[in-house]
Amino acid sequence: MGRPKATSKAEGGGIAQQGVIDSRRLLYFFHVARTGSFTIAETVLNVAQSAISRQIQLLESELDAQLLLRNGRGVSLTPAGEIVFEKTKGILDDMSGTIERLRLARHSPSGQISVASFASVMSVILPEVIRRFSHVHPEIEITARQGATGEVFDQLARGDVDVAILSQPAPAKRVLQHKLLVEPIFLVASKNHPIASKPYIDREELAELEYVLPASAHGLRQLIEQFLPADTSLVCPFRVDSTPLIKAIVRGGRYCTLMPQLTFAPAEEPAPQDFVLIPLRPKFTRTLVVATLAERADNPLVSAFMKEVVAVFKQYSATQGT
Numbered sequence: 001m002g003r004p005k006a007t008s009k010a011e012g013g014g015i016a017q018q019g020v021i022d023s024r025r026l027l028y029f030f031h032v033a034r035t036g037s038f039t040i041a042e043t044v045l046n047v048a049q050s051a052i053s054r055q056i057q058l059l060e061s062e063l064d065a066q067l068l069l070r071n072g073r074g075v076s077l078t079p080a081g082e083i084v085f086e087k088t089k090g091i092l093d094d095m096s097g098t099i100e101r102l103r104l105a106r107h108s109p110s111g112q113i114s115v116a117s118f119a120s121v122m123s124v125i126l127p128e129v130i131r132r133f134s135h136v137h138p139e140i141e142i143t144a145r146q147g148a149t150g151e152v153f154d155q156l157a158r159g160d161v162d163v164a165i166l167s168q169p170a171p172a173k174r175v176l177q178h179k180l181l182v183e184p185i186f187l188v189a190s191k192n193h194p195i196a197s198k199p200y201i202d203r204e205e206l207a208e209l210e211y212v213l214p215a216s217a218h219g220l221r222q223l224i225e226q227f228l229p230a231d232t233s234l235v236c237p238f239r240v241d242s243t244p245l246i247k248a249i250v251r252g253g254r255y256c257t258l259m260p261q262l263t264f265a266p267a268e269e270p271a272p273q274d275f276v277l278i279p280l281r282p283k284f285t286r287t288l289v290v291a292t293l294a295e296r297a298d299n300p301l302v303s304a305f306m307k308e309v310v311a312v313f314k315q316y317s318a319t320q321g322t
Helices: 010-018 025-034 038-045 049-063 078-109 119-124 126-136 151-160 203-208 220-227 243-251 301-320
Strands: 068-070 076-077 112-117 142-146 163-166 175-190 211-212 235-241 257-260 273-279 285-293
Touching: 025 038, 025 049, 025 068, 025 076, 025 078, 025 220, 025 243, 049 163, 076 078, 112 151, 112 243, 119 142, 126 142, 151 163, 151 285, 163 243, 163 301, 175 220, 175 301, 211 243, 211 257, 220 257, 243 257, 243 273, 285 301
Parallel strands: 112 142, 112 163, 211 235
Antiparallel strands: 068 076, 163 285, 175 257, 175 273, 175 285
16 A cells, blocks of 8 residues: 655645544544433543533534533534534544554454355355455455355365355354354255245154255254154255256255255345245244454454354344344
8 A cells, every 4th residue: 555645735735624523522522422421421521521511612622512411411513513523533433443453463464364154155145244344445355265164164174264254053162153044954946846835844844855965974964854853865966066056956846955044145046936935834934143263363453354254144034033
């Protein structure tokens, strides 16, 4: 990154002549306005009420506007105060963000972070995670790797990636993980399949159908085998580690599959109307987690990235009602 363009004397003089507000006065005003009370602001700021009141009076004098109205219940904002409060919130947020970025720069000289997950998370969740993270940390280089759940966990365990999003909790003690989402897994069929009109499918009925299922022994296939009744096997002439190919075969009308709801999000499936997602009885779910090695959990970048993952999954979950 190059040095900023030098400011000429004329430009510098113009800036110096512009009104500059004392940030301490803005901070005091913000907390009084936010809490509606000088007493509470005194506790939050650990500053005497008289000093807070004096600084706000100076701010009002500086702006030539009354910002607060005192009443028996505390204080309220005037119309001018509403404007200053909104602007102050943005200024303080920017200052806080600058401090955080400087802290990250001190603790993360490499400026890199890596993440691994499976296909549906890559297309549905990670674009928003990366957008949000990069907005706050534009200087950080991000590497994203896609793989089956077993492969993703292996990459995490070897230390090849900093963060992994897994389709089931990891058993390893040296892994720190947070639950993101418990989502349903459905029986998926073509809209033209004979069972398409059924409101639900009992677990014992699954053996009556033909399937195309994942080839990988980990992840979803492992969950399916755990869900099935003892001594039950499914008729499965095709084992495929490609979600688009599985859907293409199911779309043909003869075969079914078992897939989670995330796989049919708009970013992952452009034609969801071609399929029916039939609930299973008892309910069949999977638990998604975000994980990192315990020794990397204190890395500020890892912590910040994982927080964005949690936030985006929470947003997604709210839209799905899961």
